[in-house]
Amino acid sequence: MNAFSRRTLLKAAGLGAAATAFARVAQAHAPERRFEPAPGRWRSFEVTTRVELLAPKGATRVWLPVPSIDSDYQRSVGNDWSGNARSVQLVSDRKYGARLLHAEFDAATATPVLQLTSRVQTRDRRTDWERAGRVVEDRAVLRAWTEATDLMPTDGIVLRTASEITQGARGDLDKVRRIFDWVVHTTYREPTVRGCGVGDIESMLETGNFGGKCGDINALFVGLCRAVGVPARDVYGLRLAPSAFGYRELSGNPASLKGAQHCRAEVFLKQYGWVAMDPADVGKVMRLETGEWIKDTSHPVVAPVNRALFGGWEGNWLGYNMAHDVRLPGSEGPALGFLMYPQAENADGRYDPLDPDRFKYTITAREI
DSSP states (O other): OOOHHHHHHHHHHHHHHHHHHHHHHHOOOSOOOOOOOOOOEEEEEEEEEEESHHHSOEEEEEEEOOOOOOOSSSEEEEEEEEEEEEEEEOOOOOOOOEEHHHHEEEEOSOOOEEEEEEEEEEEEEEETTTOOOOOOOHHHHHHTTOBBTTOOOHHHHHHHHHHHHHOOOSSSSHHHHEEEEEEEEHHHOTTTTSTTTOOOOHHHHHOOEEOOOOOHHHHHHHHHHTTTTOOEEEEEEEEOOOOOOOOGGGGTTTTTTOOOEEEEEEEEEEEEEEEEEEEHHHHHHHHHHSSSOOOOOOOOTTTHHHTTSSSSSSSEEEEEOOOOOOOOOOOSSSOOOOOOOOEEEEEEOOOTOOOTTTTEEEEEEEEE
């Protein structure tokens, strides 16, 4: 290497080090964003889902998820529907109580159309960690939320991983804190994954491929909690409106909510009851909120989200249900790992809800 090349290389290295140092200083002095959901006023939304199936073959069936949750953070008020179906009925999953609108169309119907309008009320959640008590919940309910599902086993590599993460933990809160932090630091948002992911947590652990979306990452969190005896559940739903705190990636566009499906998680803590969690959204902010892939949870953009989503949610979102291994009433097709998207099938079988060329649907919301 000649003297000029050596000087050029050293200069470039010096500039690179200076740029890195400048970025660290800029991060240290950047103002921290605000993300502080807190229980308060209820918000009312009217959410409309419209399905239009193209080129149907034979008799057609459609199932739409219906808000099924009534709690201290959501009230499901009512539903109306219309379309050209031969029959429409509101049905429920027997195990989880997930409600669906089930429509059947005659084979002669050229373009099956179904429209559902649901009215819900939502509000923010936040756990007051200073107000510990003793919360009583039915033992059978808690036992049910530690059971394995088809895509969420609680033995084998899931149990081994959860046991390693929580080794030496003192109590359920400590276990959940460790699992939450491990999931945030081990997984990452992968934008190329279709939809919300699959939720096959055993495969994630066996392959070491921890890239995914909410249906993968929050399922991993829930499965690890269940494996060490902490009741936990996914809550499958939809973002409805922009975040009040200015986070683009934690917002929904009310005029077009197709693709705004998002699942969250809850855990039961003996001193606090059912507590909101969402490690997947921490990863989403880290990967997508800014022009850089942020790898540090102390970053001023990420830190407030990482704090708040351990024990809180923002109420710009509705929950449909908490169901796993869902068998659609009247269908001979396979069970769904979860129910968050419109579903349909005809003589050729199940439609792909992520195929816009054949399965056309829109979702919009209006705050009332």
